[in-house]
Amino acid sequence: MEFLLLKLVHVAAAIVAVGANVTYAIWMSRAHRDRRHLVFAIETIRFLDRRLALPAYVLVLITGIAMVARGAYSFTTGWIVAAIALYVVAVVVGIVAFGPTVRRQLAEAKRDPMSVAYQELARRNRQLTLVTLVVVGAIVVLMVTKPG
Numbered sequence: 001m002e003f004l005l006l007k008l009v010h011v012a013a014a015i016v017a018v019g020a021n022v023t024y025a026i027w028m029s030r031a032h033r034d035r036r037h038l039v040f041a042i043e044t045i046r047f048l049d050r051r052l053a054l055p056a057y058v059l060v061l062i063t064g065i066a067m068v069a070r071g072a073y074s075f076t077t078g079w080i081v082a083a084i085a086l087y088v089v090a091v092v093v094g095i096v097a098f099g100p101t102v103r104r105q106l107a108e109a110k111r112d113p114m115s116v117a118y119q120e121l122a123r124r125n126r127q128l129t130l131v132t133l134v135v136v137g138a139i140v141v142l143m144v145t146k147p148g
Contacts, residue, residue, distance in 0.1 A: 003070050010063035014143075017056035018136050020048045024129050028122070038113050042106045049102070054094075061087065083142045090135045098128045 024045050031041030064083075068075055075081070105121040112118060 003067060003072060006063045006067050006070070010060055010067065013056040013059040013063065014140070017053045017060060018133075018140065020053035020056070021129070021132055021136060023048065025126070028125065028129075032122070035113055038109050039106065042102065042109055046102055046106065049094075049099075057091075079142045079145075079147050083139045086135050086139045086142075090132055090139075093128060093131055093135070098125075098132065101125050101128060 027041045027045050031038045067073065068080065073080055075084075101121055101124050105118065105125055108115060108118040108121055
């Protein structure tokens, strides 16, 4: 029963984290159609990322480690090694690139959302969101299919 509870929390946290990430592109797409809401949209993305997605990703890591520690799987299993490596990539992208980009994008949106600097940050944000979704999507595929 304990393993099933861990698995339930793990899956629920993954749904929350990935779901939040998916909404970022929607928030930005709608905000770019009506610039009056741009700052609000970026602030909301920051809020969702810091208060919802990030804690959920931490919970995914903790419950994933706990499930492996319970002996159901091994840290040497190929798909687990690959998923952990991809998780590290996602964390590094988030900390090193996405977070700072969103902070600068917000500052530039407040200053001048029509500036070249803002446009470059918006492009970078789109790219980083796509990279994150691809990496996280690959982790989901590994978790569900458990290949070889």
